[in-house]
Amino acid sequence: MPNIPRDTGLDSTWAFLRDPYRFISTRSKFHQSPVFQTRLILQKTLCLTGAEAARLICDPDRFVRQNAAPKRLQKTLFGQDGVQGLDGDAHRHRKALFMGVLTPANVQELAELSEVRWREYARTWRPGESIVLYEIAREILCRTVCDWAGAPIAERDVQQWTQDLAALYEHAGAIGLQHWQARKARRRLEQWAAELVESTRAAPPTPEQSPLERIAHYKDQHGQPLDLHTASVELLNLLRPTVAVSVFITFAALALHKHPFCLRNLQSGDERDIGCFVQEVRRFYPFFPAISARVKEDFLWEGFAFGRGTLVLLDLYGTNHDSQLWEEADRFKPERFRSNSPSPYCFIPQGPGDPHVNHRCPGEGVAVALMSVAVRFLARSLQYEVPEQDLSITWDRLPALPRSHFVMRNARITM
Ligand code: HEM
Numbered sequence: 001m002p003n004i005p006r007d008t009g010l011d012s013t014w015a016f017l018r019d020p021y022r023f024i025s026t027r028s029k030f031h032q033s034p035v036f037q038t039r040l041i042l043q044k045t046l047c048l049t050g051a052e053a054a055r056l057i058c059d060p061d062r063f064v065r066q067n068a069a070p071k072r073l074q075k076t077l078f079g080q081d082g083v084q085g086l087d088g089d090a091h092r093h094r095k096a097l098f099m100g101v102l103t104p105a106n107v108q109e110l111a112e113l114s115e116v117r118w119r120e121y122a123r124t125w126r127p128g129e130s131i132v133l134y135e136i137a138r139e140i141l142c143r144t145v146c147d148w149a150g151a152p153i154a155e156r157d158v159q160q161w162t163q164d165l166a167a168l169y170e171h172a173g174a175i176g177l178q179h180w181q182a183r184k185a186r187r188r189l190e191q192w193a194a195e196l197v198e199s200t201r202a203a204p205p206t207p208e209q210s211p212l213e214r215i216a217h218y219k220d221q222h223g224q225p226l227d228l229h230t231a232s233v234e235l236l237n238l239l240r241p242t243v244a245v246s247v248f249i250t251f252a253a254l255a256l257h258k259h260p261f262c263l264r265n266l267q268s269g270d271e272r273d274i275g276c277f278v279q280e281v282r283r284f285y286p287f288f289p290a291i292s293a294r295v296k297e298d299f300l301w302e303g304f305a306f307g308r309g310t311l312v313l314l315d316l317y318g319t320n321h322d323s324q325l326w327e328e329a330d331r332f333k334p335e336r337f338r339s340n341s342p343s344p345y346c347f348i349p350q351g352p353g354d355p356h357v358n359h360r361c362p363g364e365g366v367a368v369a370l371m372s373v374a375v376r377f378l379a380r381s382l383q384y385e386v387p388e389q390d391l392s393i394t395w396d397r398l399p400a401l402p403r404s405h406f407v408m409r410n411a412r413i414t415m
Pocket residue numbers: 083084085095098237238239241242244245246248287288291292349350351352358359360361362363364366367
């Protein structure tokens with residue numbers, strides 16, 4: 001039996017944090033192996049990359065998610081006791097709640113609300129004014145998703161709630177003060193969400209069944225409602241990642257700026273081109289570097305031994321850039337999505353597999369719809385200048401972003 005190749009050195013945590021998106025693929029190439037062993041936060045970790053590895057991690061007989069995410073991410077990004085850490089029946093049942101809330105009709109409604117907001121905001125922009133796209137997109141999406149979920153926020157709270165929801169994903173991987181700010185933001189948000197769930201349970205149900213109501217009245221596989229804390233975590237599991245779509249929208253604006261040919265094509269082209277462009281933004285730009293799981297029982301894969309309880313990371317960014325899976329993988333090329341829909345194990349910006357069964361993100365439809373609205377708006381309804389600024393990508397931050405957050409000047413609606 002071959003040994004799994006190993007990184008030298010005591011611990012690779014700093015190397016991972018310096019380049020989280022390329023850590024696995026670079027070392028995997030060095031070891032000439034789709035799996036290698038390293039130590040992260042002093043813990044033995046197997047790193048995997050590629051489509052076959054993505055398929056493997058979707059096997060519920062071989063991997064579990066309980067206790068797979070680092071505690072510091074549970075205390076900030078995910079929250080504790082949410083769907084991310086469930087396995088088996090409990091996971092499938094809870095996941096059906098998300099899939100039932102995120103139907104195409106509900107996603108369409110969310111997208112339409114966001115378009116109204118973009119127009120509302122753009123009408124207030126004055127000549128000569130500079131707009132920081134990432135910050136504006138966060139706020140628009142925060143207002144939109146809270147209205148849509150049945151958890152509208154008072155005008156005076158918009159900035160605070162936007163900052164708090166964004167802090168959960170912006171500072172989750174941070175060290176020091178920012179990490180503690182993210183924990184504080186989560187405590188504030190969970191308390192607010194728990195109060196909303198409590199008052200929703202006390203009120204008569206409405207025929208529309210808002211996402212908040214669906215969560216408040218959800219019953220698990222044993223017919224039990226969620227405790228208040230878990231319900232608040234699941235409500236935030238809808239709100240936080242929707243605000244995070246602002247990261248992809250900022251990258252979409254960057255791509256429009258860097259590829260004027262794409263911009264011209266979208267201005268005159270058909271709707272399908274918007275779809276291809278959005279998919280290529282999700283493939284090409286960095287967001288989630290990897291996902292984690294734990295080995296359920298000992299098994300062999302490609303001759304390598306995986307021991308029970310071992311932590312495993314699957315490389316999302318590297319798999320989306322794997323030259324064995326993607327032609328000209330490091331070129332931004334939306335037309336690659338014209339002819340084929342890629343396999344759910346190759347195109348994995350939001351996780352691999354089947355979202356009903358695996359942990360794959362239930363919000364891909366939301367991300368695509370909100371990005372499409374924003375791209376259509378930027379390309380067809382808005383005129384703006386892109387002043388001199390630092391658009392280099394912060395590869396050592398999670399999530400990465402253009403350093404300037406994409407500044408636009410003299411933005412005005414044209415139609
Ligand atoms: C901003 C773009 C987004 C990115 C990059 C993203 C990425 C991801 C990733 C990588 C996972 C883990 C997949 C896995 O473990 O296999 C995930 C799970 C999840 N995402 Fe997203 N997501 C996004 C947007 C959304 C949206 C808009 C929603 C809801 C409205 C959402 C809700 C969730 C939930 C509830 C899970 C846990 C699923 C489970 O454990 O079964 N995400 N997402």
